[in-house]
Each structure stands twice: as structure tokens, then as C-alpha cells.
Amino acid sequence: MKKGWISVLIAILLVGGIIYYNQTSGGGQKDVRPEEGFLAPDFTLKNEQGESISLSQLKGKPVFLNFWASWCPPCKVEMPYIQQAYEKYKNQVAFYGINLTFNDSKSEAINFMKSNGYQMPILFDENPNPDHTVAKLYRANTIPTSFFIDKEGVIRVKHTGAMDYKTIEANIKEILGE
Numbered sequence: 001m002k003k004g005w006i007s008v009l010i011a012i013l014l015v016g017g018i019i020y021y022n023q024t025s026g027g028g029q030k031d032v033r034p035e036e037g038f039l040a041p042d043f044t045l046k047n048e049q050g051e052s053i054s055l056s057q058l059k060g061k062p063v064f065l066n067f068w069a070s071w072c073p074p075c076k077v078e079m080p081y082i083q084q085a086y087e088k089y090k091n092q093v094a095f096y097g098i099n100l101t102f103n104d105s106k107s108e109a110i111n112f113m114k115s116n117g118y119q120m121p122i123l124f125d126e127n128p129n130p131d132h133t134v135a136k137l138y139r140a141n142t143i144p145t146s147f148f149i150d151k152e153g154v155i156r157v158k159h160t161g162a163m164d165y166k167t168i169e170a171n172i173k174e175i176l177g178e
Contacts, residue, residue, distance in 0.1 A: 030154065034137065034138040034139050034140075034147070034155065034158070035155060035158065036155050036156065036157060036158055037154065037155065038154065038155060039153050039154055039155075040055060040063075040065075040147065040149045040153055040154070040155050041055075041137050041138065042054060042055045042056045043055055043134045043137060045098065045123035045124060045125060045126075045134060046123065046124055046126075047121055047122065047123055047124075048110060048121075048122055048124075053096070053121075053123055055149075055153075056153075058094045059151070059152075059153050060151055061092075061093070061094050061151055062092065062093045062094070062148070062149065062150055062151050062172075062175040062176055063093065063094045063095075063096070063147075063148075063149040063175075064082075064085075064093050064094070064095045064096070064146065064147070064148055064149075064172065064175075065096055065098055065138075065146065065147040065149065066082060066095075066096070066097045066098065066120075066144055066145075066146045067098045067100060067125075067135055067138065067140035067143050067144060067145045067146070068097055068098070068099060068100070068143055068144045069099060069100045069103060069104040069109075069143055070099070070104055070105070070108040070109045070111075070112040071104060071108070072143050072144065074143070074144055074161060074162035075143055075144045075162070077162045078144055078162040078163050078164075078168075079116065079118055080116075081163060081164055081165040081168055082095070082097075082118075082120060082163075082168060083117070083118050083119065083120065084165055084168075085165065085168045085169060085172060086119060086120045087119075088169075089172050089176075092176060093172055093175065093176070095120045095121065096120070096121055096122070096123050097113075097120050097121070097122045097123070098122075098123050098124075098125050098134060098135070098140075099122050099123070099124050099125060100125055100133070100135055100140075100143065101124040101125055101126040102125060102126060102127055102128060102130055102133055102135075103130075106124055106126070109122060109124070110122070142160050142161070144160075144161065144162055144163075145158070145159070145160045145161075146158070146159045146163065146168075146171075147159075148171040148172065148174060148175045149175060150175045150177075151175075156171070156174050156175050157171045157174060157175075159171065
């Protein structure tokens with residue numbers, strides 16, 4: 001009887017170990033979800049010049065994504081801090097502001113960035129169907145919402161609400177592995 005319980009316990013531990021290994025190491029494919037610890041969903045949006053940019057093109061480099069709109073007061077509060085981080089880390093991290101153009105105006109977004117001297121590249125989430133926007137894919141229901149993605153494409157931090165510079169920098173250091 002005792003041997004039977006020991007065999008069951010060993011089997012449970014073995015299966016549990018395999019599951020743990022597959023979820024935490026490269027042993028298995030990570031799920032794609034807009035949540036911390038999961039692969040970031042791929043998307044393709046156009047920039048100001050009309051060029052298509054895909055998240056998958058950026059694999060191998062840490063990425064900062066910020067969902068925002070030109071009319072959003074908290075977005076306006078954090079933008080100078082994002083600019084400061086962009087200036088410091090733009091050679092190490094791909095920065096993209098994803099403008100909720102379906103709920104904003106492309107011209108207003110461009111004007112806001114230029115009139116304030118903000119240089120972070122903008123991608124335009126323009127799909128007229130709100131159920132098929134990148135914001136919906138990323139569950140960015142509140143803005144600003146930011147994602148800090150490591151070079152392997154894994155979301156390390158999802159932050160909802162405005163951030164100060166210290167928070168942005170701490171999260172950038174996390175995706176840089178510092």
C-alpha cells in the first residue's frame with residue numbers, strides 16, 4: 001500500500017515539474033496575452049509617414065508602448081517624462097506611442113507632439129471598428145496604459161495611469177535587465 005502512494009506522489013511531482021519547466025523556461029511556447037509574463041500580441045500599425053510597423057519586427061530589442069490620446073489630461077502629464085526617457089534610452093529601447101486615433105484625430109496627435117517638442121514615434125490605431133483596434137487587443141481600456149516588453153517579446157510590466165520619470169526609468173531598467 002505504501003509503495004502505491006509513493007508511486008502516485010512521484011508521478012504527481014514529475015508531471016508538476018514538467019509543467020513548471022515548460023511555463024518558466026524555453027521548454028514550451030509561452031502564451032500570447034496582453035499581460036505581464038506573457039508574449040505581447042503582435043500588431044501592425046502605420047506611423048506618421050504611412051509606413052507599417054509590426055511589433056514582431058522589433059523582436060530582439062526591448063520595447064516601450066504607450067497608449068494615449070491628445071485630449072487625455074493624464075497622458076499630457078506623463079508625456080514630458082516619456083520624452084526624457086526617450087532621449088536617454090532611445091538607442092537601447094524601441095519607443096512607440098500608440099495614438100487612439102479611432103477616438104482622437106491624427107492631425108491633433110501630430111500637432112500635440114510637434115508643438116510640445118516630443119519626439120517619440122507615433123503609431124496610429126485608426127480602425128473605425130472599436131472591436132478591432134490594437135487598444136482592444138491589448139485591453140488598454142484606460143489611458144494612458146503602457147507596456148514594457150523585453151527583447152524576447154515578453155511583457156514585463158503593464159502600467160495603467162500616468163507615470164513619473166522614476167517609474168518609467170525603473171521599468172525600462174527592468175526590460176534592459178539592469
